[in-house]
Amino acid sequence: MLKRVHFTRLILAVTIAVSSLVIGMAGFVYIEGFNLIDAFYMTVITVSTVGFSELHPLSNAGRLFVSFFILYNLVVVAYLVSVLSSFIFDGELRKIFRMIRTDQEIKHFKGHVIVCGFGRNGRRAYQELRANGAQVVVVEVDKELMQRTTEGTTGEDYSGDGLPGGLIITVCGDATMDLVLHQAGVERASALITALPKDADNVFVALSARALNPRLKIIARASQKTSESKLLSAGADSVVMPDEIGGSHMAKLVVRPEVIRFLDLITNLSSDKLRLEEINYDQLRQEFKSISLREMDVCSTSGATVIGLRQASGALTMSPSVDYVPVPGDVLLLLGNEEQMDRFEVRFRQL
Known part of the structure; x- marks a missing residue:
């Protein structure tokens, strides 16, 4: 659908030009009895108005046909030139190449996050995700909004990491449509955030995304409290009401x-x-997988603090005992500043 929108005028112009060629050939074959090669040659020199002489003298009917055919092609050529000019000089061709390049980039994405809607909540989510190194695909129906953003006219940096706005990977389309979600790579995505203005649209996106990818983590925005249960029933894992x-x-x-x-x-x-981070048991270095939190001595070696523990059973423990020995499936929750968390990553996280 998105490509058809971009190519409609160009396809129409090419179709009219080809149709003109077919009409000319048919006219010369039917009226003058030319063979296909002669008919094609006569059609081309007539359309191009190069002034070459006819292969054979034309009958009165043939001259009348050629006269109207030339007038018709003046309009066809003018339209074709205007379309091609807009593509070349108004940036349409550049937009098409950018769209094709974006599609190719998305096809190589796996485990990325899709953000539906680039309003205030969507922008903030995008910034946070990019700041944490996630691959993000934005789905937004407002092309002008994304164009202003990518051209840097909004005065804001939405990349979250100093990247220019032009590097925002965007699919311009209605997120409630399955085809648009397919273009965003929903089957290969790890999570989807739907932050559209209308709760009904968010419900529809959650329902469609869940059907297309049962393993997808879906976070939905809601304005009304009554929409929360609907979003959860539609497949959302969590609902946020800003x-x-x-x-x-x-x-x-x-x-x-x-x-x-x-x-x-x-x-x-x-x-x-401050940074609030989590680390799975599987992400710990091998030497720290069979010892207690006391023996790990996280605070003394890195400065970070273990403030919580989600056990494999799902239970959440705040300030876990220092004698606790992590087991597979556990997740440690840590708090510290940037420097402390960097030291923790170097010492405890498996490379």
């Missing part, structure tokens, strides 16, 4: 301001950033 979260956040700044400021540090909403 308006509700924002109101709760502001209220807690009044009653528990220091707690919220600490949370802002963790969620990178403050200028002094």
